[in-house]
Amino acid sequence: xxxxxxxxxGFQVLAVVLALAFTSLVLxxxxxxxxxxxxxxxxxxxxxxxxxxDVAVAWIPLLIVTAGLLVTFSAGLWNIGIEGQIMVGAIFxxxxxxxxxxxxxxxxxxxxxxxLAGMLGGALWAALAGLLKIYGGVNEIFGGLGLNFVATxxxxxxxxxxxxxxxxxxxxxxxxxxxxxxxxxLPGTRLSGWSVAVGLVGIIVIYFLLQGTYFGLRLKAVGxxxxxxxxxxxxxxxxxxxAFLICGALAGAAGAVQVTGVYHRxxxxxxxxxxxxxxxxxxxxxxxxxWAVLVxxxxxxxNIGSIQLPIVLKVDSSLAGVLQGALVLFFMLMDGVxxxxxxxx
Amino acid sequence: xxxxxLSGLAxxxxxxxxxxxxxxxxxxTERAGVTNLSVNGAIILTAMVGFVVAVETNSTVLGFxxxxxxxxxxxxxxAFATITLKQSQVxxxxxxxxxxxxxxxxxxxxxxxxxxxxxxxxPIPLLADIPIxxxxxxxHNLPVYASxxxxxxxxxxxxxxxxxxxxxxIGERPEAAFARGANVNRMRYFYxxxxxxxxxxxxxxxSLSVKAGWKGTISGLDGIGWIALAITIxxxxxxxxxxxGAYFFAFLQWLGLVLQPSLPGIPSQVLQVAPFPLMxxxxxxxxxxxxxxxxxxxxxxxxxxxHFISRLLRAMRSSPPGALGVPFDNE
Numbered sequence: 007x008x009x010x011x012x013x014x015x016g017f018q019v020l021a022v023v024l025a026l027a028f029t030s031l032v033l034x035x036x037x038x039x040x041x042x043x044x045x046x047x048x049x050x051x052x053x054x055x056x057x058x059x060d061v062a063v064a065w066i067p068l069l070i071v072t073a074g075l076l077v078t079f080s081a082g083l084w085n086i087g088i089e090g091q092i093m094v095g096a097i098f099x100x101x102x103x104x105x106x107x108x109x110x111x112x113x114x115x116x117x118x119x120x121x122l123a124g125m126l127g128g129a130l131w132a133a134l135a136g137l138l139k140i141y142g143g144v145n146e147i148f149g150g151l152g153l154n155f156v157a158t159x160x161x162x163x164x165x166x167x168x169x170x171x172x173x174x175x176x177x178x179x180x181x182x183x184x185x186x187x188x189x190x191x192l193p194g195t196r197l198s199g200w201s202v203a204v205g206l207v208g209i210i211v212i213y214f215l216l217q218g219t220y221f222g223l224r225l226k227a228v229g230x231x232x233x234x235x236x237x238x239x240x241x242x243x244x245x246x247x248x249a250f251l252i253c254g255a256l257a258g259a260a261g262a263v264q265v266t267g268v269y270h271r272x273x274x275x276x277x278x279x280x281x282x283x284x285x286x287x288x289x290x291x292x293x294x295x296x297w298a299v300l301v302x303x304x305x306x307x308x309n310i311g312s313i314q315l316p317i318v319l320k321v322d323s324s325l326a327g328v329l330q331g332a333l334v335l336f337f338m339l340m341d342g343v344x345x346x347x348x349x350x351x
Numbered sequence: 352x353x354x355x356x357l358s359g360l361a362x363x364x365x366x367x368x369x370x371x372x373x374x375x376x377x378x379x380t381e382r383a384g385v386t387n388l389s390v391n392g393a394i395i396l397t398a399m400v401g402f403v404v405a406v407e408t409n410s411t412v413l414g415f416x417x418x419x420x421x422x423x424x425x426x427x428x429x430a431f432a433t434i435t436l437k438q439s440q441v442x443x444x445x446x447x448x449x450x451x452x453x454x455x456x457x458x459x460x461x462x463x464x465x466x467x468x469x470x471x472x473x474p475i476p477l478l479a480d481i482p483i484x485x486x487x488x489x490x491h492n493l494p495v496y497a498s499x500x501x502x503x504x505x506x507x508x509x510x511x512x513x514x515x516x517x518x519x520x521i522g523e524r525p526e527a528a529f530a531r532g533a534n535v536n537r538m539r540y541f542y543x544x545x546x547x548x549x550x551x552x553x554x555x556x557x558s559l560s561v562k563a564g565w566k567g568t569i570s571g572l573d574g575i576g577w578i579a580l581a582i583t584i585x586x587x588x589x590x591x592x593x594x595x596g597a598y599f600f601a602f603l604q605w606l607g608l609v610l611q612p613s614l615p616g617i618p619s620q621v622l623q624v625a626p627f628p629l630m631x632x633x634x635x636x637x638x639x640x641x642x643x644x645x646x647x648x649x650x651x652x653x654x655x656x657x658h659f660i661s662r663l664l665r666a667m668r669s670s671p672p673g674a675l676g677v678p679f680d681n682e
Contacts, residue, residue, distance in 0.1 A: 032458065142635045163618065167618070324454075327457075328457055335446050345437070
């Protein structure tokens with residue numbers, strides 16, 4: 007903490023209040039009592055161990071993705087291609103599992119190979135965005151966006167083409183893998199203890215990488231002022247590329263979790279939008295790893311809690327996205343207001 | 352010429368119209384030095400709002416008006432957050448893109464699949480009867496004609512008028528423009544909101560014409576705004592070149608549809624995204640001239656090859672306004 011101030015906290019509380027007020031207004035326009043909607047979301051996320059386990063199922067990939075994004079943000083890069091990196095990670099994992107599932111290898115080893123393949127795939131896709139930026143002058147935002155669409159097309163082509171189910175391909179994805187290739191689930195839930203372990207190890211490693219290593223320090227120097235860092239002798243291009251590779255590998259790991267731990271096959275929407283959501287989490291926590299753990303859990307709870315809204319209150323589940331977006335937006339607005347009016351010490 | 356081909360060409364002009372509105376709106380905003388990344392969400396939101404207003408009032412004109420107003424409001428918020436409060440343009444724009452999209456899906460839910468009015472066709476008398484040309488250009492609706500005019504109007508404004516020159520100045524060298532008496536931040540507000548209003552016309556142009564109706568997440572609008580942003584870069588912040596990009600993109604999408612039956616092995620979703628890799632490639636081509644290693648590589652080449660390649664790169668090259676994304680302090 008550089009300079010803790012109560013007024014800073016005050017502005018953040020105000021941001022939460024304004025975001026809730028905005029979302030309540032939106033709910034009233036839709037003719038839904040706001041309190042009922044919020045109660046419903048909380049209930050849907052926390053009413054039983056099983057629903058809380060579902061929240062954790064969404065939390066883990068979001069946390070892994072956010073961990074990766076902390077690295078690219080530290081380097082001053084906007085890795086919007088993260089969605090595609092999750093997708094290609096999932097594709098590589100699926101490919102590795104398909105290749106090895108009939109072999110004599112023990113299934114644990116096949117799953118590990120699937121994870122490594124996923125991380126490789128995500129890193130390759132991120133490297134593409136990085137190379138386009140460094141050697142092609144293509145802004146990473148547009149290179150990344152384009153690559154997201156290409157990754158989606160690649161997944162669709164595989165699902166409807168070479169990897170289609172016996173008979174006819176469909177949006178429901180590829181043939182599910184045998185249960186031996188699933189990450190073992192905690193009893194009575196859809197959550198795997200192994201994916202929780204991967205997620206926590208991921209964020210801890212990134213925390214120490216950024217806070218406790220020379221590499222992290224230099225990476226942040228590149229992010230703050232690339233020109234000054236370059237003049238000080240830091241190879242900025244290489245650091246940028248490394249940040250992309252690390253983030254891509256983590257995104258790929260999130261894709262591997264989705265394939266081996268959640269869906270057990272490749273589906274067109276395998277990334278579940280966690281990449282963009284991770285960008286929002288990283289912005290909201292102002293790029294601090296510890297807060298990322300809690301905020302990603304909260305965002306996952308909003309996503310899971312809102313799933314039943316269409317059934318219970320006849321409103322769309324995109325309410326979660328409205329609340330998440332409003333939170334990030336008002337945090338930024340209040341940060342701006344604070345900087346403008348708070349006297350400098 | 353057979354009429355299927357002609358109506359195909361006419362269809363390309365119509366399909367490109369909303370992208371044109373968005374790309375030219377963004378061109379004006381970025382010329383002033385502000386990146387508006389919210390376009391993708393704003394198009395979806397204004398498509399929904401325009402459709403709902405048109406259904407409720409049974410007036411497509413009011414639908415377009417509502418779209419423009421909502422589009423302007425979104426960018427007014429962006430301008431306030433980034434110009435007045437000095438927050439990151441990319442961060443605020445990105446969040447607005449997601450927030451607007453989810454707002455559209457949430458509030459538009461009751462109107463999913465409802466049948467609504469469509470902008471009526473208005474062949475221009477005399478001109479529509481010209482063989483071939485009339486069929487391609489002059490049998491559309493008013494917004495499509497407006498899109499032709501917008502290209503020329505924006506070009507003329509930007510390059511041939513005094514305010515246009517000032518606009519280039521506040522995006523290129525705001526200090527110099529300020530020294531010559533321009534109120535940089537007020538003009539940035541103006542062009543950001545104007546650009547947003549133009550983006551806000553793109554939305555209803557989809558929901559009331561090109562992709563009529565509101566179908567929530569399957570309206571097929573998610574992604575178009577990002578394309579419009581890429582076309583702005585491809586267009587080198589020049590309305591004419593942006594128009595070329597928009598028509599080229601619409602042509603590629605049409606090609607995808609036409610080729611579909613002859614390529615049964617490839618799912619339709621794949622052909623629909625075919626323009627994106629090409630978009631990356633074109634961005635690479637227009638940007639690669641800016642990369643440092645290219646200069647070094649060129650220096651090592653023989654005289655004649657170097658001249659040829661550097662002229663080629665310069666012709667394609669597209670450099671952003673000098674102060675794009677940089678906040679300006681009046682003090």
